[in-house]
Amino acid sequence: MASVKPHRVVVLALDGCLPFELGIPQRIFGRAADAAGRKLYEVVTCSVRPPGPVRTDADFAVLVENGPEALATADTVIVPASYELGTVYEKGVLTPELTAAFALLRPGTRMVSICTGGYVLAAAGFLDGRPATTHWSAAAHFQRLFPRVKVDAEVLFIDDGDVLTSAGVAAGIDLSLHIVRRDHGTAVANDVARRTVVPPHRDGGQAQYIRRPVPEPQTATTADARAWALEHLHEPIQLRDLAGQEAMSVRTFTRRFREEVGVSPGQWLAQQRVERARQLLESTELSMDQVARAAGFGTAQSMRQHVLTALGVAPTAYRRAFRATASR
Structure with missing residues (x-):
């Protein structure tokens, strides 16, 4: 049987990009493989200019070996955040370079943003009339700049079919794993997560901003209750059962759980x-x-x-x- 061509993911590196976010697609999609070990994605990084250095927000540049023509070959395009979006951030308008680059896209290309990379998708019109998210600290400005977008600042990521957006940094990992899971199933996504040493699944509807993401020293947590629940999912589980695992009252447990996880126990x-x-x-x-x-x-x-x-x-x-x- 003829081999299936890997899905081509093109990552757009813009001046002012964050190196961590720029590397997420390669780390997640680049590790995805089928049972025979064949790679399921091909990841390529490109610039809006001819090949050459691209500034980052760190004290180094990255050498990008592909120009905007790579976008014409993409099955999926990922736009990570940048701190130098210029008119995109100030006026909601694409730069001439970005306009020319996006004109190369094929119809039906899946578009994905990480954090404030969503500004680029919105300025290009991909988010008009659609639900979308971005980093919680930029959400109010994002909504004012793009009133036609249905901004939800409370979630980690939003899957709207052929256009997907995520909140900051770690949510880009969550969204990338979600896409792998959507494309190839849980087993492949979980294998990538294990290799990357990250949680295999955080639901997109989980809150971005959690009051107590890291418990204070010697403060009781709900971690043991969650571990117990995962071992007993096949059984009826009541809220009092979970609270009992931590020797807390139901009221205290519920409050602590939401502070740590961002959603209710239920x-x-x-x-x-x-x-x-x-x-x-x-x-x-x-x-x-x-x-x-x-x-x-x-x-x-x-x-x-x-x-x-x-x-x-x-x-x-x-x-x-x-x-x-x-x-x-």
């Missing part, structure tokens, strides 16, 4: 059960009733409602779509 538990169901739908032949019980939903109908809400497709359709993608 929301987090539903997310974990959807993720468990997704893994089982991809990797097993279990019936819908069996998957529902193993993931803790109890009934196939309950699972269908949760999966449909979270993923936009019913469990049977998700399994069918994943297997079709895997066979290709």
